[in-house]
Amino acid sequence: MKYLTKEWYEMCQRTGLHFGMRVHRGTNELDEALFLRLYKRKEKAHVNVEREIYNIDPRSMLKHDGTVLVHADQFFSEEAVAEEDQMIYHMPPEQRAHIEKLIAEHDVRPPFDEKKCKEEYKETMEWIVQSQKERLPQNIVEQIADIRVFTLGYCTREILLQLKKQSAENTREMDRVSKEYREAILAQDISDEIRSRVQFHDCTVTELLTGEEAVIRFDTSGGFTNMNKLTLIAPEIIRQEGEIVGSYWLYQELYQIDNGYELHVLFYGEDMPELIVRCEDILAEEE
Structure with a gap:
């Protein structure tokens, strides 16, 4: 990172x-x-x-069962709500x-x-x-x-x-680094589609396989995506520290390189595992 x-x-x-x-x-x-x-x-x-x-x-x-519902604008108006505008x-x-x-x-x-x-x-x-x-x-x-x-x-x-x-000092430093990070990421010529393929915040890594492809599988129940498989094409592992399987995906940084992308990931787990991989392409899917 x-x-x-x-x-x-x-x-x-x-x-x-x-x-x-x-x-x-x-x-x-x-x-x-x-x-x-x-x-x-x-x-x-x-x-x-x-x-x-x-x-x-x-x-x-159980008290909500059978509750009469009306649209918010009708609820706050002083006019009587017609029966046909009510929902049960x-x-x-x-x-x-x-x-x-x-x-x-x-x-x-x-x-x-x-x-x-x-x-x-x-x-x-x-x-x-x-x-x-x-x-x-x-x-x-x-x-x-x-x-x-x-x-x-x-x-x-x-x-x-x-x-x-x-x-206050920590907040200022946190904001300074965050600002530099946003500027650096926005400077990358990477499409929103590619960026969306590495959004696994709070997902738990259940499997990490490396070879001609690097495959990471997730339990997404705690995350914000249904995509549970990430595939990195033609990977080159630059850094792999800590026990990644069983850890939570926290943050990622994605950079463009000559022949593809360089993905940095920080995980939440014992000793905060980290992964840096260069690859030619990034695929995300729901199995």
Whole structure:
């Protein structure tokens, strides 16, 4: 990748370091009592939300069946809507059957497991603590008295100001690189049709075969395309790093070369795999 590199992607994740943070007195020193008090508060709120979600009755989804619908312009007008302009929504049988299955499962579900919910919350918080240590600049981490309290969303005013400053700097750099990338890509004499053949954002790579052709197959359920097979004709692998199969296609850069194209792809997965391939042609299809 020339522009949308691993480093650029990681910087994009650091443009909102201050989001959700609040200044709290006492966070300038290690205070176990403060941590426990704040933790219990957050834990209680989490448990309440999870219990509310757990107890949602799927019968509420049936209320839309038989709903009278009208066009938006008629709905907002003060005139009476004629009967012939009204539409009745009838739920498809398969959707109703699915909801009825959910209702049956809901009626025999066990009581909400508060203990398990608290255990899962604890595990999540421990993971976030480690993630924060890796995400934040080291000089800021060293100033935080208790990273656990920080993870709960509380810090000193000084730390918050530094986070805002760092986020702003990262945003400016992210935008600068994005602008250079757009200019470089637009300068390529590549048709929109060819560009559309490498749009696999958020698709999972299920297979990668190389030979006289390089073939990549995808699970597109998480993506924005039905095309699930990419074929690169007469490929020359310039770089292949990391475990691509099982990773998500994040970003691509496509350049024109003398005898075809040079495709750069950054994937989301362990160590952020990367692939650079030169080829004579690009084909995309739905198998």
